Amino acid sequence: MPIIGVDVEKCSNCKECIEECPTKNFSMEEKQEHIVFDGSRCILCGHCIAVCPEDAIKYDNMKDTTFIFEGNKDPSELISYEALHNFLRAKRSIRQYKPNKVPKEIIGKVINSMRYAPTGANMRNLKCLIFSNDNKKKILTDSIINALESGEVRESFRKRQEKGLDPIFYNAPHVLIFYSKNPWDTLNVTIAMTYGMLSAQSLGLGSCWIGFAHGILQDHPEIKKKFTGIETYVLGVMTLGYPAVKYFRAPPRPPIEVKEI
Numbered sequence: 679m680p681i682i683g684v685d686v687e688k689c690s691n692c693k694e695c696i697e698e699c700p701t702k703n704f705s706m707e708e709k710q711e712h713i714v715f716d717g718s719r720c721i722l723c724g725h726c727i728a729v730c731p732e733d734a735i736k737y738d739n740m741k742d743t744t745f746i747f748e749g750n751k752d753p754s755e756l757i758s759y760e761a762l763h764n765f766l767r768a769k770r771s772i773r774q775y776k777p778n779k780v781p782k783e784i785i786g787k788v789i790n791s792m793r794y795a796p797t798g799a800n801m802r803n804l805k806c807l808i809f810s811n812d813n814k815k816k817i818l819t820d821s822i823i824n825a826l827e828s829g830e831v832r833e834s835f836r837k838r839q840e841k842g843l844d845p846i847f848y849n850a851p852h853v854l855i856f857y858s859k860n861p862w863d864t865l866n867v868t869i870a871m872t873y874g875m876l877s878a879q880s881l882g883l884g885s886c887w888i889g890f891a892h893g894i895l896q897d898h899p900e901i902k903k904k905f906t907g908i909e910t911y912v913l914g915v916m917t918l919g920y921p922a923v924k925y926f927r928a929p930p931r932p933p934i935e936v937k938e939i
């Protein structure tokens with residue numbers, strides 16, 4: 679059990695953990711001297727670790743360190759609304775890439791950002807397969823195009839291939855395939871990939887969702903097994919690489935209709 683309980687030497691009985699725990703694993707009855715932890719419903723969200731002013735939550739084997747807000751900063755102080763808003767507006771789906779590969783440690787940074795995305799019930803099943811080998815990417819592109827339902831789309835993609843273009847992965851140096859043993863992880867993967875794509879942009883990288891590849895790998899288990907070796911559920915595919923395009927402005931987007939009742 680990675681969350682072990684409360685260090686009574688440090689605990690000041692402020693009861694923040696009792697209030698904060700979403701599955702109510704902490705308690706302190708009137709006659710009790712210390713807060714008691716019963717981990718039977720614990721989902722390892724770590725909110726107790728985050729909220730404890732005394733750092734009194736004991737845990738083990740969480741495979742990560744904590745990120746301490748220096749000077750007790752509020753997260754809103756980490757980045758301004760304007761900076762974040764403009765960064766989000768500037769995010770583009772990149773379809774032109776430089777051929778050079780991204781160093782492993784930089785890809786690692788992108789994937790590392792994904793681990794902090796929220797997931798339903800704090801389930802953490804996400805796995806990633808990276809295609810960096812150009813020949814293997816080409817074979818995957820061919821198999822996806824061959825499996826496309828619409829003959830018209832298939833033909834137009836093949837014509838683009840004849841011109842040396844990759845109409846599925848845009849000759850990106852890397853293709854990241856996200857999968858999980860749990861088919862209900864789709865939303866979790868979508869959010870994690872969004873985190874990763876934003877993280878990638880902060881590192882000067884570009885990315886693009888590849889719904890075509892996701893759809894084919896999802897609907898054709900034989901292609902998935904043969905070309906990726908994945909036996910569980912493919913829930914998202916994206917390209918990654920250095921953009922070979924420069925944008926001068928962010929395009930306009932329609933407003934979201936909002937109703938309040």
Ligand SMILES: Cc1cc2nc3c(=O)[nH]c(=O)nc-3n(C[C@H](O)[C@H](O)[C@H](O)COP(=O)(O)O)c2cc1C
Pocket residue numbers: 769770771772773886887888889890891
């Ligand atoms: C779920 C999803 C699937 C997508 N699939 C593809 C795809 O297969 N190929 C592609 O070129 N772009 C794909 N895109 C990118 C969209 O076309 C793109 O987001 C849209 O054109 C708006 O451009 P922007 O992302 O630069 O704002 C996908 C986007 C999402 C969110």
